[in-house]
Amino acid sequence: MGVIELDRxxxxxxxxxxxxxxxxxxxxxxxxxxxxxGAGKSTLINTLLGFHEPAAGRxxxxxxxxxxxxxxxxxxVGYMPENDSFIGNxxxxxxxxxxxxxxxxxxxxxxxxxxxxxxxxxxxxVRYRKVSTYSxxxxxxxxxxxxxxxxxxxxxxxxxxxxxDPMARQRMIQLIKDIRRQGGTxxxxxxxxxxxxDETCDEVLILNKGRIAAIxxxxxxxxxxxxxxxxxxxxxTEGFAAKMRSLGCECACFPGGRVKLVMxxxxxxxxxxxAATEQGVQIRRIQQRRDxxxxxxxxxxxxxGGRVDHVSLPA
Amino acid sequence: xxxxxHEYQPYxxxxxxxxxRPLVLARYGLQEAxxxxxxxxxxxxxxxxxxxxxxxxxxxxxxxxRMLIVxxxxxxxxxxxxxxxxxxxxxxxxxxxxxxxxxxxxSFDLGDNALxxxxxxxxxxxxxxxxxxxxxxxxxSYVTWFPCLILFVYQSYASPQxxxxxxxxxxxxxxxxxxxxxxxxxxxxxAVSSWVKWRVIATGAIFAVVFVPAGVGGIxxxxxxxxxxxxxxVPVVMTELWMRLLGVxxxxxxxxxxxxxxxxxxxxxxxxxxxxVLNARIRAREVVRG
Amino acid sequence: xxxxxDTIRFENVSKFYGEVLGVNxxxxxxxxxxxxxxxxxxxxKTTLMNLMTGLVQPSRGTISVLGLEPAxxxxxxxxxxxxxQFDSFPRxxxxxxxxxxxxMLFGMSDEDAHGLTAESLERVQxxxxxxxxxxxxxxxxxxxxxxxxxxxxxxxxxxxxxxxxxxxDPMARAESLALFQELxxxxxxxxxxxxxxxxxxxxxxxxxxxxxxxLIAQGNIHEVRQEVRDKPMQVxxxxxxxxxxxxxxxxxxxxxxxxxxxxxxxxxxxxxxxDQFYRVLNEIAVEGLVKIEAVAPADDNANAIYQxxxxxxxxAA
Numbered sequence: 071m072g073v074i075e076l077d078r079x080x081x082x083x084x085x086x087x088x089x090x091x092x093x094x095x096x097x098x099x100x101x102x103x104x105x106x107x108g109a110g111k112s113t114l115i116n117t118l119l120g121f122h123e124p125a126a127g128r129x130x131x132x133x134x135x136x137x138x139x140x141x142x143x144x145x146x147v148g149y150m151p152e153n154d155s156f157i158g159n160x161x162x163x164x165x166x167x168x169x170x171x172x173x174x175x176x177x178x179x180x181x182x183x184x185x186x187x188x189x190x191x192x193x194x195x196v197r198y199r200k201v202s203t204y205s206x207x208x209x210x211x212x213x214x215x216x217x218x219x220x221x222x223x224x225x226x227x228x229x230x231x232x233x234x235d236p237m238a239r240q241r242m243i244q245l246i247k248d249i250r251r252q253g254g255t256x257x258x259x260x261x262x263x264x265x266x267x268d269e270t271c272d273e274v275l276i277l278n279k280g281r282i283a284a285i286x287x288x289x290x291x292x293x294x295x296x297x298x299x300x301x302x303x304x305x306x307t308e309g310f311a312a313k314m315r316s317l318g319c320e321c322a323c324f325p326g327g328r329v330k331l332v333m334x335x336x337x338x339x340x341x342x343x344x345a346a347t348e349q350g351v352q353i354r355r356i357q358q359r360r361d362x363x364x365x366x367x368x369x370x371x372x373x374x375g376g377r378v379d380h381v382s383l384p385a
Numbered sequence: 386x387x388x389x390x391h392e393y394q395p396y397x398x399x400x401x402x403x404x405x406r407p408l409v410l411a412r413y414g415l416q417e418a419x420x421x422x423x424x425x426x427x428x429x430x431x432x433x434x435x436x437x438x439x440x441x442x443x444x445x446x447x448x449x450x451r452m453l454i455v456x457x458x459x460x461x462x463x464x465x466x467x468x469x470x471x472x473x474x475x476x477x478x479x480x481x482x483x484x485x486x487x488x489x490x491x492s493f494d495l496g497d498n499a500l501x502x503x504x505x506x507x508x509x510x511x512x513x514x515x516x517x518x519x520x521x522x523x524x525x526s527y528v529t530w531f532p533c534l535i536l537f538v539y540q541s542y543a544s545p546q547x548x549x550x551x552x553x554x555x556x557x558x559x560x561x562x563x564x565x566x567x568x569x570x571x572x573x574x575x576a577v578s579s580w581v582k583w584r585v586i587a588t589g590a591i592f593a594v595v596f597v598p599a600g601v602g603g604i605x606x607x608x609x610x611x612x613x614x615x616x617x618x619v620p621v622v623m624t625e626l627w628m629r630l631l632g633v634x635x636x637x638x639x640x641x642x643x644x645x646x647x648x649x650x651x652x653x654x655x656x657x658x659x660x661x662v663l664n665a666r667i668r669a670r671e672v673v674r675g
Numbered sequence: 676x677x678x679x680x681d682t683i684r685f686e687n688v689s690k691f692y693g694e695v696l697g698v699n700x701x702x703x704x705x706x707x708x709x710x711x712x713x714x715x716x717x718x719x720k721t722t723l724m725n726l727m728t729g730l731v732q733p734s735r736g737t738i739s740v741l742g743l744e745p746a747x748x749x750x751x752x753x754x755x756x757x758x759x760q761f762d763s764f765p766r767x768x769x770x771x772x773x774x775x776x777x778x779m780l781f782g783m784s785d786e787d788a789h790g791l792t793a794e795s796l797e798r799v800q801x802x803x804x805x806x807x808x809x810x811x812x813x814x815x816x817x818x819x820x821x822x823x824x825x826x827x828x829x830x831x832x833x834x835x836x837x838x839x840x841x842x843x844d845p846m847a848r849a850e851s852l853a854l855f856q857e858l859x860x861x862x863x864x865x866x867x868x869x870x871x872x873x874x875x876x877x878x879x880x881x882x883x884x885x886x887x888x889x890l891i892a893q894g895n896i897h898e899v900r901q902e903v904r905d906k907p908m909q910v911x912x913x914x915x916x917x918x919x920x921x922x923x924x925x926x927x928x929x930x931x932x933x934x935x936x937x938x939x940x941x942x943x944x945x946x947x948x949x950d951q952f953y954r955v956l957n958e959i960a961v962e963g964l965v966k967i968e969a970v971a972p973a974d975d976n977a978n979a980i981y982q983x984x985x986x987x988x989x990x991a992a
Binding site for chain 1: 713714715716717814815816817838841842843844845846847848870871872873953954956957958960961963966967968969970971972978981982985986
């Protein structure tokens with residue numbers, strides 16, 4: 071079952087066509103939404119939430135049409151917006167409880183679930199203070215808590231690590247991973263930080279200028295490309311590179327003792343070490359350079375015309 | 386003994402009906418309104434005139450008290466005019482209460498940009514406004530038709546002659562007149578609160594919206610020498626409406642009397658304008674053009 | 676020792692806002708190149724930047740930026756450019772006008788100002804058509820770019836940037852980082868505050884850690900790392916039999932700690948002597964009993980330093 075299905079979706083805002091013929095299907099557990107500024111990511115999220123009406127085409131979330139079954143979708147979706155969005159005059163608990171009740175939970179259950187959600191995100195005594203007194207990190211967490219309280223089937227997170235300091239960012243990523251691991255809730259995460267998306271998502275949708283630039287399954291990408299290796303060495307790399315070339319590798323040396331090579335299948339890391347010992351150099355770092363998200367993204371951006379490109383490899 | 390692992394669990398209990406969500410909004414809105422001491426103060430203040438009027442009814446209907454207090458003068462008579470003044474007083478107090486409560490309902494949501502989160506829940510824009518409207522409506526009902534009708538019932542009980550049946554029109558007039566005023570007031574209150582950012586200014590603005598058109602209308606009347614300027618004069622328009630609903634005979638210059646149709650049209654137009662403002666301001670997303 | 680007029684110096688600087696602590700007793704010397712300012716929210720980074728750009732005066736201590744005192748406003752501000760974190764602009768201006776007006780304040784001629792504005796807009800890669808539009812219609816990324824353009828337009832020698840990559844998409848981030856590197860190479864003093872530590876690692880020459888208003892560490896990342904002695908260097912080795920590797924590592928006496936990775940395919944080894952470690956690892960790999968897949972230093976970066984020195988609650992470890 072596809073989490074998000076797009077069928078020639080077209081959305082116009084203020085006379086401009088912002089989303090132009092999006093077609094594709096996304097099935098991952100955690101879907102990353104990437105794209106340059108102005109590509110239409112916010113518009114897509116708003117359309118999925120039913121805030122904008124499609125000018126043409128259709129979109130479905132969890133098999134529910136985005137325009138005609140808006141209320142049902144909003145029942146099963148939790149949204150964490152990018153900007154500050156809260157009711158300052160209320161305490162944290164009351165705010166989350168209010169949102170849970172709006173999603174249909176009876177009053178008492180809403181209170182219980184609110185506390186559960188606040189416990190899960192890690193807001194302790196702070197929950198009894200007014201939201202307007204919260205720090206930035208706490209405001210992000212309360213937005214997440216209100217999105218979770220009613221147990222949605224899809225969580226839409228817009229820049230969840232925005233403005234968080236490194237520790238808070240790690241905690242947020244860990245929360246997202248925990249939610250994903252639990253399995254009952256799918257995730258759609260929009261972010262500019264490729265590292266965050268790489269850590270949490272298994273599928274990405276890349277938008278550019280209102281069209282789909284790529285749909286890519288990161289997991290599959292990771293399992294392939296095992297033979298690109300990056301090394302960092304101490305000592306002279308020339309002899310080492312020559313030796314590896316003689317064994318059949320493609321090899322390139324860079325300043326700072328860095329070496330990139332492509333190994334044929336017959337060779338393994340041990341051969342690298344043997345060669346290094348022969349040449350009297352030390353290997354300090356070995357990294358399998360998977361076709362990282364950055365490369366997928368940059369490749370997608372090169373397709374300026376916006377052709378749909380399924381960057382997936384044979385299983 | 387065991388160790389309990391609290392992980393995130395999806396919700397699998399029952400959910401409430403979709404149509405009842407605006408009531409959640411109304412409930413929270415009312416709680417928010419009541420949480421302020423000023424609201425309580427204004428509320429009590431609004432009911433004080435009713436106490437006075439209750440005493441007056443008692444005195445008017447009680448011959449002994451009449452003898453003692455007003456020495457038999459028949460200054461005090463409980464009729465449509467009396468209830469007209471009761472209704473007017475309560476309705477103008479309702480204006481004060483509305484101008485305090487309505488901004489509290491909307492400005493906290495708008496000020497912190499809560500609309501995207503609110504509207505991402507299963508509630509439409511209309512449902513959202515309906516919830517707020519119900520909250521203001523209930524609040525104002527407590528100070529308008531509710532106490533007025535109680536006074537009516539008291540009068541029926543206290544009056545020596547059978548009074549209720551002959552004056553049933555008054556009761557209906559009170560009810561309808563209050564409803565019309567409350568609906569208009571709620572719409573105006575919400576519309577102004579959605580337009581103006583700061584609560585205090587919104588309070589003042591609500592008063593302004595009610596009274597300033599009177600000045601404009603007066604100018605129009607003087608320059609154009611027409612009586613239609615009076616249509617912008619809210620106190621006059623409402624008083625005329627209430628008089629006709631309660632069956633009080635009209636007074637004043639006949640040339641300045643306004644036809645009922647015109648009054649109703651003006652009120653409906655005002656209501657529609659407020660709805661248009663709300664439609665423009667209550668949105669999940671701003672679209673910046675150009 | 677770099678001469679006084681080529682560094683930014685703080686001597687025992689404290690700043691209090693009434694009773695509230697901004698920064699306390701900061702002594703700092705920053706040379707040319709890229710300095711990254713790292714710390715939790717509310718740690719005093721913005722105060723430090725405001726002090727550096729002369730927007731607030733210290734309660735105690737002296738500040739000298741390239742030999743100039745902040746009190747000497749006219750000369751000082753010609754040499755300093757500030758790109759703040761906060762997202763507000765004068766209403767009704769287009770992007771071009773915003774940068775131009777800022778330049779005109781320096782008293783240069785109309786022609787010069789136009790030229791410099793166009794140049795700085797090009798440097799931040801904001802196209803001319805967008806620059807003619809009203810700022811109110813800009814996306815977050817474009818607003819970030821126009822703020823940056825305004826900060827570099829007058830060719831300052833000191834550039835202070837508060838979270839300059841916030842809201843930029845990955846390509847714009849890479850471009851901005853390249854721009855900062857270029858500016859650093861030209862000898863400018865670039866001070867960047869950022870939460871995204873791996874980007875910090877890539878470009879900065881030195882790092883300044885601050886928390887709770889106190890300076891915790893400053894210097895080159897690797898040097899700082901080596902100075903954190905109570906946490907020996909940690910290396911992650913991914914292999915097919917981590918337990919075997921760990922036991923072999925324990926046989927040498929410089930291995931302080933070996934911890935298996937949760938996924939069972941790697942081991943974190945802490946060692947007091949990194950050179951010896953690599954030598955031993957090379958021998959083990961050649962021996963062939965353990966198949967090594969990947970080797971990477973686990974904590975020679977800003978993230979690890981942050982964790983060790985500042986920790987998860989924001990207070991100094």
